[in-house]
Amino acid sequence: xxxxxxxxxxxxxxxxxxxxxxxxxxxxxxxxxxxxxxxxxxxxxxxxxxxxxxxxxxxxxxxxxxxxxxxxxxxxxxxxxxxxxxxxxxxxxxxxxxxxxxxxxxxxxxxxxxxxxxxxxxxxxxxxxxxxxxxxxxxxxxxxxxxxxxx
Amino acid sequence: xxxxxxxxxxxxxxxxxxxxxxxxxxxxxxxxxxxxxxxxxxxxxxxxxxxxxxxxxxxxxxxxxxxxxxxxxxxxxxxxxxxxxxxxxxxxxxxxxxxxxxxxxxxxxxxxxxxxxxxxxxxxxxxxxxxxxxxxxxxxxxxxxxxxxxxxxxxxxxxxxxxxxxxxxxxxxxxxxxxxxxxxxxxxxxxxxxxxxxxxxxxxxxxxxxxxxxxxxxxxxxxxxxxxxxxxxxxxxxxxxxxxxxxxxxxxxxxxxxxxxxxxxxxxxxxxxxxxxxxxxxxxxxxxxxxxxxxxxxxxxxxxxxxxxxxxxxxxxxxxxxxxxxxxxxxxxxxxxxxxxxxxxxxxxxxxxxxxxxxxxxxxxxxxxxxxxxxxxxxxxxxxxxxxxxxxxxxxxxxxxxxxxxxxxxxxxxxx
Numbered sequence: 001x002x003x004x005x006x007x008x009x010x011x012x013x014x015x016x017x018x019x020x021x022x023x024x025x026x027x028x029x030x031x032x033x034x035x036x037x038x039x040x041x042x043x044x045x046x047x048x049x050x051x052x053x054x055x056x057x058x059x060x061x062x063x064x065x066x067x068x069x070x071x072x073x074x075x076x077x078x079x080x081x082x083x084x085x086x087x088x089x090x091x092x093x094x095x096x097x098x099x100x101x102x103x104x105x106x107x108x109x110x111x112x113x114x115x116x117x118x119x120x121x122x123x124x125x126x127x128x129x130x131x132x133x134x135x136x137x138x139x140x141x142x143x144x145x146x147x148x149x150x151x
Numbered sequence: 152x153x154x155x156x157x158x159x160x161x162x163x164x165x166x167x168x169x170x171x172x173x174x175x176x177x178x179x180x181x182x183x184x185x186x187x188x189x190x191x192x193x194x195x196x197x198x199x200x201x202x203x204x205x206x207x208x209x210x211x212x213x214x215x216x217x218x219x220x221x222x223x224x225x226x227x228x229x230x231x232x233x234x235x236x237x238x239x240x241x242x243x244x245x246x247x248x249x250x251x252x253x254x255x256x257x258x259x260x261x262x263x264x265x266x267x268x269x270x271x272x273x274x275x276x277x278x279x280x281x282x283x284x285x286x287x288x289x290x291x292x293x294x295x296x297x298x299x300x301x302x303x304x305x306x307x308x309x310x311x312x313x314x315x316x317x318x319x320x321x322x323x324x325x326x327x328x329x330x331x332x333x334x335x336x337x338x339x340x341x342x343x344x345x346x347x348x349x350x351x352x353x354x355x356x357x358x359x360x361x362x363x364x365x366x367x368x369x370x371x372x373x374x375x376x377x378x379x380x381x382x383x384x385x386x387x388x389x390x391x392x393x394x395x396x397x398x399x400x401x402x403x404x405x406x407x408x409x410x411x412x413x414x415x416x417x418x419x420x421x422x423x424x425x426x427x428x429x430x431x432x433x434x435x436x437x438x439x440x441x442x443x444x445x446x447x448x449x450x451x452x453x454x455x456x457x458x459x460x461x462x463x464x465x466x467x468x469x470x471x472x473x474x475x476x477x478x479x480x481x482x483x484x485x486x487x488x489x490x491x492x493x494x495x496x497x498x499x500x501x502x503x504x505x506x507x508x509x510x511x512x513x514x515x516x517x518x519x520x521x522x523x524x525x526x527x528x529x530x531x532x533x534x535x536x537x538x539x540x541x542x543x544x545x546x547x548x549x550x551x552x553x554x555x556x557x558x559x560x561x562x563x564x565x566x567x
Binding site: 002003006007012040041042043044064065066067068124127130 | 173505
């Protein structure tokens with residue numbers, strides 16, 4: 001069924017047992033918090049990010065949403081945790097490209113790991129924004145963190 | 152059961168020839184968002200362009216005369232549909248525009264009953280569509296008036312227990328939905344209007360989910376204004392209706408200014424044409440209005456009472472089916488009493504988007520999300536619901552397809 005290209009087993013696994021879900025509460029750290037919503041469906045994600053020396057030291061999130069948005073945020077968190085912001089943005093760019101591909105790209109598994117399972121989402125235009133919700137929240141938080149460092 | 156002859160109705164709707172994903176037939180359960188259009192409507196629109204197209208109310212040529220007659224003829228048909236006089240029917244581009252027209256018109260004046268100020272109150276309800284909430288929020292903001300609202304009971308009815316506290320001498324406007332687009336609840340409009348009028352308030356009715364589905368008579372409803380959209384009532388997009396009491400329309404200031412809506416213009420000032428023209432600035436959406444005329448004629452030819460009975464039978468069948476599904480929570484009235492054919496539900500932990508996606512594999516079109524009623528979603532503690540809504544082209548087999556589709560959805564997400 002066409003549906004199986006959307007709901008791969010690995011996506012359902014992340015949905016059932018999301019990684020990095022539950023906001024960390026370490027007051028000693030400089031946390032950037034962002035809140036993103038998908039206005040068309042009401043899905044929400046709150047994301048906490050700790051960056052030190054240009055590296056993602058800790059990422060955590062909470063939110064409500066469909067299997068795609070929840071799994072995608074879980075996968076994204078795994079991918080950026082511990083990476084430098086440059087590396088994380090490389091992954092993000094690659095994922096954004098995959099989502100915009102309308103099903104024509106399979107994705108770089110070496111770079112995207114579990115996120116290639118979301119390739120099928122790009123064939124369902126209405127769901128692309130679900131897959132991108134957490135990633136855009138991360139991007140926002142990372143950029144805000146950078147701004148904060150400069151000022 | 153008093154069902155319509157759906158097979159012959161469907162023959163008027165070309166969209167049902169379309170094959171959906173996996174070659175499934177179309178099971179369209181999203182008429183609450185927009186309805187499909189019968190050939191009679193499409194042909195009326197096409198005929199306007201192919202035979203009569205001209206700017207209405209101007210020009211001295213034959214086409215202008217015919218276009219004006221077609222446009223005004225549509226107004227008469229809509230008026231007849233509502234039990235109203237033609238001059239009290241204003242064509243807008245949408246119900247959203249109709250409601251904004253009121254809210255802006257009311258703030259374009261500083262005199263009489265439309266003028267609002269600090270100390271005045273506008274009353275809405277928690278079950279309003281954003282289109283009948285935000286224009287009033289903004290009007291309150293512009294004028295200093297206070298926005299108040301009826302709550303919702305756990306069954307999804309309006310909470311009228313504090314109505315005497317809510318409708319007082321301070322209440323200037325009561326804007327309320329006839330039928331909730333999420334819950335299907337039909338509100339006791341006439342009772343509310345009576346109380347509101349006793350306090351001198353103006354009553355605005357959002358009839359988007361009612362006018363296409365059951366008989367409306369503006370006189371017996373007892374409201375002052377009524378808005379509905381064409382596209383939910385078999386008509387094209389781009390045309391909406393605002394009905395208002397003649398004496399109020401006469402008093403109101405216009406909202407949009409420009410051509411067609413004037414009586415006389417100098418470089419310094421202008422005066423307005425009488426209603427409805429004063430509210431129809433610019434060349435209107437003529438072909439769409441003509442399409443709406445054909446649509447209400449089509450509905451009337453079937454009979455609004457029969458349509459209501461048909462949808463009630465479908466709703467009865469759907470309620471039974473849905474209530475038997477374990478893990479399914481129906482949000483809204485659990486019986487067909489004072490409720491229409493709009494059914495919202497949650498399905499265990501499966502997100503509405505995921506439910507909708509699986510149903511789509513079977514050709515079943517439902518609405519998922521917050522249905523432009525975010526405050527109501529918060530009230531029921533959900534981020535969204537899955538919503539099925541019925542119309543004249545749905546039959547019992549469509550309801551059964553939904554029930555089977557939900558079972559398939561549960562099976563697909565068995566892992567959860």
